[in-house]
Amino acid sequence: MNVIRQKIKVAYEYPVYFTRGLFTDGNPTFDTCFKSAAAEPHKVMVCIDQGVARVWPGLARDIEMFFAARPSRFELILPILRLAGGEAAKKDWRQVNKILELAAERQVCRHSFLLAVGGGSLLDMAGLAASLIHRGLRLLRMPTTVLAQCDGGIGVKNGIDRYGAKNFLGTFAPPTAVFNDFDFLATLPTAYWCGGLAEAFKVALIKDAELFESLLAGADRLRRREPKTAAAVIEKTARLHLDHIRDGGDPFEFGSARPLDFGHWAAHKLETLSGYRVGHGQAVAVGIAIDTCYASRQGLLDADQRDRILKAMRQVGLPLWAPELRQTDESGDLAILAGIEEFRQHLGGRLAITLPKGIGDRIEVHEIKRAALHDVLDFLEASYAECTP
Amino acid sequence: MNVIRQKIKVAYEYPVYFTRGLFTDGNPTFDTCFKSAAAEPHKVMVCIDQGVARVWPGLARDIEMFFAARPSRFELILPILRLAGGEAAKKDWRQVNKILELAAERQVCRHSFLLAVGGGSLLDMAGLAASLIHRGLRLLRMPTTVLAQCDGGIGVKNGIDRYGAKNFLGTFAPPTAVFNDFDFLATLPTAYWCGGLAEAFKVALIKDAELFESLLAGADRLRRREPKTAAAVIEKTARLHLDHIRDGGDPFEFGSARPLDFGHWAAHKLETLSGYRVGHGQAVAVGIAIDTCYASRQGLLDADQRDRILKAMRQVGLPLWAPELRQTDESGDLAILAGIEEFRQHLGGRLAITLPKGIGDRIEVHEIKRAALHDVLDFLEASYAECTP
Numbered sequence: 180m181n182v183i184r185q186k187i188k189v190a191y192e193y194p195v196y197f198t199r200g201l202f203t204d205g206n207p208t209f210d211t212c213f214k215s216a217a218a219e220p221h222k223v224m225v226c227i228d229q230g231v232a233r234v235w236p237g238l239a240r241d242i243e244m245f246f247a248a249r250p251s252r253f254e255l256i257l258p259i260l261r262l263a264g265g266e267a268a269k270k271d272w273r274q275v276n277k278i279l280e281l282a283a284e285r286q287v288c289r290h291s292f293l294l295a296v297g298g299g300s301l302l303d304m305a306g307l308a309a310s311l312i313h314r315g316l317r318l319l320r321m322p323t324t325v326l327a328q329c330d331g332g333i334g335v336k337n338g339i340d341r342y343g344a345k346n347f348l349g350t351f352a353p354p355t356a357v358f359n360d361f362d363f364l365a366t367l368p369t370a371y372w373c374g375g376l377a378e379a380f381k382v383a384l385i386k387d388a389e390l391f392e393s394l395l396a397g398a399d400r401l402r403r404r405e406p407k408t409a410a411a412v413i414e415k416t417a418r419l420h421l422d423h424i425r426d427g428g429d430p431f432e433f434g435s436a437r438p439l440d441f442g443h444w445a446a447h448k449l450e451t452l453s454g455y456r457v458g459h460g461q462a463v464a465v466g467i468a469i470d471t472c473y474a475s476r477q478g479l480l481d482a483d484q485r486d487r488i489l490k491a492m493r494q495v496g497l498p499l500w501a502p503e504l505r506q507t508d509e510s511g512d513l514a515i516l517a518g519i520e521e522f523r524q525h526l527g528g529r530l531a532i533t534l535p536k537g538i539g540d541r542i543e544v545h546e547i548k549r550a551a552l553h554d555v556l557d558f559l560e561a562s563y564a565e566c567t568p
Numbered sequence: 569m570n571v572i573r574q575k576i577k578v579a580y581e582y583p584v585y586f587t588r589g590l591f592t593d594g595n596p597t598f599d600t601c602f603k604s605a606a607a608e609p610h611k612v613m614v615c616i617d618q619g620v621a622r623v624w625p626g627l628a629r630d631i632e633m634f635f636a637a638r639p640s641r642f643e644l645i646l647p648i649l650r651l652a653g654g655e656a657a658k659k660d661w662r663q664v665n666k667i668l669e670l671a672a673e674r675q676v677c678r679h680s681f682l683l684a685v686g687g688g689s690l691l692d693m694a695g696l697a698a699s700l701i702h703r704g705l706r707l708l709r710m711p712t713t714v715l716a717q718c719d720g721g722i723g724v725k726n727g728i729d730r731y732g733a734k735n736f737l738g739t740f741a742p743p744t745a746v747f748n749d750f751d752f753l754a755t756l757p758t759a760y761w762c763g764g765l766a767e768a769f770k771v772a773l774i775k776d777a778e779l780f781e782s783l784l785a786g787a788d789r790l791r792r793r794e795p796k797t798a799a800a801v802i803e804k805t806a807r808l809h810l811d812h813i814r815d816g817g818d819p820f821e822f823g824s825a826r827p828l829d830f831g832h833w834a835a836h837k838l839e840t841l842s843g844y845r846v847g848h849g850q851a852v853a854v855g856i857a858i859d860t861c862y863a864s865r866q867g868l869l870d871a872d873q874r875d876r877i878l879k880a881m882r883q884v885g886l887p888l889w890a891p892e893l894r895q896t897d898e899s900g901d902l903a904i905l906a907g908i909e910e911f912r913q914h915l916g917g918r919l920a921i922t923l924p925k926g927i928g929d930r931i932e933v934h935e936i937k938r939a940a941l942h943d944v945l946d947f948l949e950a951s952y953a954e955c956t957p
Contacts, residue, residue, distance in 0.1 A: 180585060180586065180587045180595075180596070180597050180600075181585070181586040181587075181803060182583050182584065182585050182586070183583070183584045183806065183807055183810055184581065184582075184583050184584075185580075185581065185582050185583070185584060185722075185742075185810045185813070185814060186579070186580070186581045186814065187579075187580045187581075187724070187742065187813060187814050187819045188577060188578070188579050188580075188819075189577070189579075189580070189819060189820050190575070190576075190577050190578075191574075191575070191576050191577075192573065192574065192575045192576075193573075193574050194571050194572070194573050194574070195571065195572045195573075195574060196569060196570070196571050197569065197570040197571070198569045198570075206569075207569070208569050211569075218917070218918055219918075279730070279731075279737065280731070283730065283731030283732075283733065283736060284731075286913055287913070288912065288913040288914070288915070288916040288917065289821070289913075289914065289915055289916030289917075290916035290917040291916070310739060311737045311738065311739065312736070312737065313735075313736065313738075313913070313914050313915075314725065314727060314735070314738045314739055314740055314820075314821075315739070315740065315820070315822075316916070333574075335576070336703065338703060341668070341672065342668075342669070342672030342673075344672065346702075346703070347672060347701070347702065348668065348700045348701065349700065349702075349703045350699060350700065350703055350704070350739055350741075351703055351704065352739075353574075353576065414570060417572065418572055421572055421574045424574070425574060425575065425576050430576045430577075430578060431578050431703075431704070432703075433704075523677065524675055524676070524677040524678075524702070525677070525678065525702050526677070526678055526702075527677040527678025527679035527680070527702065527705070528607070528677065528678070528679040529607055529608075
């Protein structure tokens, strides 16, 4: 028996920009990002979340004019695709296939770009398509929701839901660049606006007490969408998220590195149980409420800390309870409990749930005690039954 | 405009073993690879190339017994899948989906394994499935052809052919381990045996004059499948291939790093033009013959070097011509010529074709001169029309 041990290292670097009006005259962001001249124009495919296209009817035209003004560097591929967004749209390959088909038909190459404009689900589908075409063309993400701008749209993952399992199929594939354009946030429906703030609470509670204090202090301004407060929270949350991926030592989660998934075991299951009535951000809020109360019962938070957390979340408009938490399965167990095993399967290996330890720090636990969890649900329902999505 | 520049590094390490009788008692290879104990058994899915399963009817049973003897570390998922192999099998998602469905049904986790036993196409499909499930479970490759053992089965790529384009969809995803078991080579059909040697010529001609001399000196022994000579050539070719991936500075080919693809622009197109009558290895041999003669016409090889190359390839049983090279498209051009643009699209950016410069060194050219190529085809047809696959 002979053996060759192959070792390879792959380095990724991508900028995450925070701007307003990316495609308007005088905004230097895009040209700053692509300042070196290309030998020949890069093909650019574009897909826009239908929900975004409806609220921003001039967007496609703006994008066409933007690239038409840069003919030596970019060749826009038409048509601009309008794809369904939202969690329900990523339950099969259909939207992804539309991108694959256009790429094949218009003969893009591995150095071509896919610009994806939309919420987290649209970006997940576009990211998967981009990572598969010629084994990976260049993805430009333009997240249009609070959630995507501070969390899902800036990281290294993509995916679609198949066989009833959240993100069952996907890849780790960093983008070439991310453009967070705050202008899009002005038109977000309330549920999306508030929902995105759940990810800010998530990272604050387990990593950054100062961010939590600013969420608490700014709760009313955040709820009212005061732009400066919101921009500061999004940028801070994004930075914490990016730092976590970079410094965790295992950005593609080969081993047992933990992504920032506090509150997510229940969130993923709640999304499914509700038939996607409850959006991801709102589901994360409910998941955080559950795990916060559970942490408190385990002595990791005192009652005052727990109540300050729930109060702040409530104040920005986040839900803390959903009636779907009472659904039972065939055996009479609470259906939400199956989320624990599904969560373990997705990450692999031993179950590991992140819980806050005080505000701003965290520990991992390897089981969820069922009796304690039942008590937590009773408490939340009794206290916050009206705080539903 | 603010910006955060995200930098991440991902390190991969995997062993490539060379052995015989991996699943037989007393072979320590597998246990050496997985010597650390697991907290709980890892699930293992297995898929076997139908062609291999036919010639090795006891293989599935051997694998079952092998894992049954290691219950604390592995839990074999049944059934063992028997999937169609060969290039034609990877032209859609069907075989890949069989793996995805079993993974979903049997609830594998990201730390579970997929063991794939077969030729390059089977490994490509299994690798794609493994890289997508939960964003990547652990792939064990067991290549069963000369070609896969020294080239396709040891690298970092996978893929399927879609929309008429070779490997249009795929990912870069290194395996967890590769087990090259020489026993499988004994039962290879002649075309596969010889075809695999084309990849040895490929790497020898552009990287290693010494390997070329040993191919020339050992041509008759290689044709007769003399085990020691074959094993040495396979191991040497594999090592050169792995070194190229590791040392090229861009293992996932984001920029313009060149994979080892001398002779491949024509090879990929010839496979398609022939409706896969011509296998990958044989197509590569014809592609090498074309680019060798072309390099000679461009003054990069002298006529003596060219003739020694063609002679050695012929002597091991490789084809140097295929009648499909004369097919024309609607406009009356040679259909093979479209392979040049398809090749450029897949790698992205500017066309770059690797040619030998003397034996054992190489240069890149950025165009193929049509008149010279026509002369080359005339020469090959006139001299080697009988050397067809």
